[in-house]
Amino acid sequence: MSQYLIRKLEYYGPLTPEERQSLDAVTRLRTRRIRARDDIIQEGDRPQSISIVLDGWACRYKSLEDGRRQIVAYLLPGDICDLGASILREMDHSIGAVTATTLAEIPFEAADQLVSDHPRLMQALYRDAMTAASIQREWTVNVGQRTAFERLGHLLCELFVRMQTLGLTRGSSCDLPLTQGEIADTIGLSVVHVNRTLQELRNTGYVTVAGRELTIHRLDALERAALFNRNYLHLPRRGHLSEAGES
Amino acid sequence: MSQYLIRKLEYYGPLTPEERQSLDAVTRLRTRRIRARDDIIQEGDRPQSISIVLDGWACRYKSLEDGRRQIVAYLLPGDICDLGASILREMDHSIGAVTATTLAEIPFEAADQLVSDHPRLMQALYRDAMTAASIQREWTVNVGQRTAFERLGHLLCELFVRMQTLGLTRGSSCDLPLTQGEIADTIGLSVVHVNRTLQELRNTGYVTVAGRELTIHRLDALERAALFNRNYLHLPRRGHLSEAGES
DNA sequence: CGAGCGCTTGAGTTCCCTCAATGGTAGTGG
DNA sequence: CCACTACCATTGAGGGAACTCAAGCGCTCG
Numbered sequence: 001m002s003q004y005l006i007r008k009l010e011y012y013g014p015l016t017p018e019e020r021q022s023l024d025a026v027t028r029l030r031t032r033r034i035r036a037r038d039d040i041i042q043e044g045d046r047p048q049s050i051s052i053v054l055d056g057w058a059c060r061y062k063s064l065e066d067g068r069r070q071i072v073a074y075l076l077p078g079d080i081c082d083l084g085a086s087i088l089r090e091m092d093h094s095i096g097a098v099t100a101t102t103l104a105e106i107p108f109e110a111a112d113q114l115v116s117d118h119p120r121l122m123q124a125l126y127r128d129a130m131t132a133a134s135i136q137r138e139w140t141v142n143v144g145q146r147t148a149f150e151r152l153g154h155l156l157c158e159l160f161v162r163m164q165t166l167g168l169t170r171g172s173s174c175d176l177p178l179t180q181g182e183i184a185d186t187i188g189l190s191v192v193h194v195n196r197t198l199q200e201l202r203n204t205g206y207v208t209v210a211g212r213e214l215t216i217h218r219l220d221a222l223e224r225a226a227l228f229n230r231n232y233l234h235l236p237r238r239g240h241l242s243e244a245g246e247s
Numbered sequence: 248m249s250q251y252l253i254r255k256l257e258y259y260g261p262l263t264p265e266e267r268q269s270l271d272a273v274t275r276l277r278t279r280r281i282r283a284r285d286d287i288i289q290e291g292d293r294p295q296s297i298s299i300v301l302d303g304w305a306c307r308y309k310s311l312e313d314g315r316r317q318i319v320a321y322l323l324p325g326d327i328c329d330l331g332a333s334i335l336r337e338m339d340h341s342i343g344a345v346t347a348t349t350l351a352e353i354p355f356e357a358a359d360q361l362v363s364d365h366p367r368l369m370q371a372l373y374r375d376a377m378t379a380a381s382i383q384r385e386w387t388v389n390v391g392q393r394t395a396f397e398r399l400g401h402l403l404c405e406l407f408v409r410m411q412t413l414g415l416t417r418g419s420s421c422d423l424p425l426t427q428g429e430i431a432d433t434i435g436l437s438v439v440h441v442n443r444t445l446q447e448l449r450n451t452g453y454v455t456v457a458g459r460e461l462t463i464h465r466l467d468a469l470e471r472a473a474l475f476n477r478n479y480l481h482l483p484r485r486g487h488l489s490e491a492g493e494s
Numbered sequence: 495c496g497a498g499c500g501c502t503t504g505a506g507t508t509c510c511c512t513c514a515a516t517g518g519t520a521g522t523g524g
Numbered sequence: 525c526c527a528c529t530a531c532c533a534t535t536g537a538g539g540g541a542a543c544t545c546a547a548g549c550g551c552t553c554g
Contacts, residue, residue: 043478044478060384062384062385062388064388064392064393064474065474066474068392069392070387070388070391070392072384072387072388073384083377083380084373084374084376084377084380084381085377087370087373087374087377088374088377088378088381088481089481090478092381092384092385092478092479092481093381093384123334126331126334127331127334127335129331129376129377129380130330130331130332130334130335130376131335132380133330133331133376133379133380133383134335134339134340136380136383136384136387137307137309137319137320137339137340137383138309138339139387140317140319140383140386140387140390141309141311141317141319143387143390143391143435144317144390144434144435145311145315145316145317145435146311187391188390188391188392227311227312227313231290231291231337231339232339234335234336234339
């Protein structure tokens with residue numbers, strides 16, 4: 001079940017069979033299903049376990065009193081929901097399910113046991129948290145400096161590349177289960193403007209967005225146009241990536 | 248020398264005298280002075296030690312190829328420069344000195360020794376990293392959702408409150424060694440518009456900015472006007488804060 | 495089959511940007 | 525000690541990117 005987390009952690013260095021197995025076991029202890037658009041946890045809550053996305057898309061978001069909302073991260077399969085939340089007093093943001101989502105819920109004791117049994121896993125998880133922080137910095141740059149066209153292009157590049165590392169792309173296509181309203185809340189634009197910018201991306205031949213599927217026709221060109229530089233994802237050098245069918 | 252780091256970590260829970268002393272000792276091993284506006288480390292570099300700001304202001308920033316620049320964090324005394332950089336391949340952003348800055352440089356081996364001698368310090372440092380990540384999320388909200396007035400007000404509130412926790416405020420005033428250009432790169436506005444927005448903040452009586460000093464006349468009111476909610480700083484409940492003279 | 499939601503389009507507006515110019519101040523060097 | 529330079533803050537004018545409001549269309553689903 002936790003194949004995506006394992007896959008992700010192995011980018012940082014191979015795991016031993018024991019580490020893989022312990023990780024796998026601990027994610028099978030308890031699972032939880034969330035319906036699309038329901039909240040997984042809310043700002044102010046105190047989490048009782050560590051949750052990992054097994055399947056589906058979720059997002060971290062923060063709301064302002066007057067209803068404005070900013071999505072600050074997307075959680076794809078293998079991503080951990082409560083980085084540090086257990087160690088801080090309470091959640092400073094909410095997490096919502098974008099699609100129907102399956103979570104593994106790991107009790108704190110089981111997690112403690114896991115990392116004390118396998119100290120190298122601790123390091124891999126820390127690394128994962130640092131990568132998440134790097135992505136957060138890049139998102140700040142995205143909304144702070146880039147034009148609407150670049151912002152949207154950058155977001156699509158990031159999501160595609162992250163899906164690719166998970167083996168969840170099909171050629172130059174992947175799922176994109178976001179509404180234009182959610183995209184708007186992600187890149188700090190209005191829905192109307194997202195719609196027009198998306199048309200611009202389509203009309204210039206960079207992408208096709210049909211239903212819930214994204215196709216990037218010229219990834220290299222889009223990366224250039226959107227000033228996307230994948231260094232912030234801290235992936236291994238190119239060429240290691242594989243698709244679903246190949247593994 | 249590392250009084251500010253110690254002070255910050257003690258917000259998360261008191262340290263033993265031994266922990267304090269070891270922390271202090273390790274920050275005295277080697278120090279480095281940086282002139283204002285020089286870079287401390289650049290994107291792509293691989294850090295050779297852990298640096299802690301002892302004195303002065305620094306900032307994390309990312310540059311785009313065409314010269315646009317986004318400041319993604321300010322590093323105040325007690326802040327750690329290379330959260331996770333040692334564990335990732337290379338720096339995904341640069342760090343520059345805003346003012347003249349003094350750094351403690353802790354060799355990796357000394358840092359490893361420190362946290363293995365005092366495991367609770369590891370937890371405090373991890374907590375600190377998680378708080379930094381929380382601030383980063385809030386900055387994404389700031390540039391993504393808030394108006395120019397709110398953005399600038401929010402930034403000033405954050406900097407003032409953070410300086411306050413360090414005991415570096417004088418009543419309702421504190422240092423603000425930023426040029427309007429740097430503020431512009433922080434909140435994603437043009438210099439001209441920062442200037443006008445700052446005037447708006449002055450004219451409405453919220454703040455005075457004279458030379459390199461910021462005075463916030465009505466902090467509560469500004470917090471409300473800027474939609475500032477200090478929960479994301481994960482400070483202890485209010486009332487614990489003290490000023491320089493009091494401790 | 496109406497209701498709700500998401501996508502799309504048009505029209506008008508506003509917030510923020512760029513360009514340009516000025517004055518003040520600090521640092522440099524002759 | 526005073527040019528000379530550089531940088532920063534400030535102001536005006538004009539333009540454009542993105543916003544709001546409003547309406548219509550096509551799904552899907554109870």
